[in-house]
Amino acid sequence: MKNLDSRITEVITYLSKQDLSNMPVGKYQVDDDFYYMVQEYTTKSEADCRLESHQKYIDIQWIISGTERIDCVSVGGLTVKEEYNPDKDVAFWNEPSEMMRCVLNAGSYAVLFPNDAHKPCIAVGTPEQVRKVVAKVKMV
Numbered sequence: 001m002k003n004l005d006s007r008i009t010e011v012i013t014y015l016s017k018q019d020l021s022n023m024p025v026g027k028y029q030v031d032d033d034f035y036y037m038v039q040e041y042t043t044k045s046e047a048d049c050r051l052e053s054h055q056k057y058i059d060i061q062w063i064i065s066g067t068e069r070i071d072c073v074s075v076g077g078l079t080v081k082e083e084y085n086p087d088k089d090v091a092f093w094n095e096p097s098e099m100m101r102c103v104l105n106a107g108s109y110a111v112l113f114p115n116d117a118h119k120p121c122i123a124v125g126t127p128e129q130v131r132k133v134v135a136k137v138k139m140v
Contacts, residue, residue: 004058004139007033008111011060011137020064020133033138036060040131043068043123051093053117055084057136061120062109066130069122071099075115093117114139 011034020038029035043066053075061070073096084091102110103124112118121130 007137008058008060011135012109015060015062015133015135020062021131034135036133036135038064038131038133040129041121042129043127044121045127046071046119046122049119049121051078051081051095051099051117051119052090053093053114054089054112055086055091055114055139056089057138058114059112059118060109060133060135060137061104061112061118062133062135063104063106064131064133065106066128066132067103067105067124068120068130068132069124070102070104070110071119071122072102072110072112073099073117075117078117095119 014030014034015036023038025038025040027035027037051071051073075093078093078096080091081094082092099119104110110118
């Protein structure tokens, strides 16, 4: 795991040196194993968000501005809502009765591994505009 840990640290260091606040929305390919997407959107109600996971990539979800909640739970024991799509690297899950709730503010991030189902983009109180970077680090 040390190799993967050092890669995640490299990616976080790389992102911290970018001008993410002023970078245009879009996808940025850094190398064969790492790309990131700059996103802007309005957070949504919990009911309008979906619980997802990935197999090929680790997500690093970094809030640049705004606040959002991301609910997380281990995929172990979950039931599939939509089967894994290898082209999009995503599966969707039926929600369990309890999940860990993480509130992310500007400057904070979450590292989400393939066994971490997550439900991002949830409004904390009133929906608000969020600018976020989602980095994708290939599992090796």
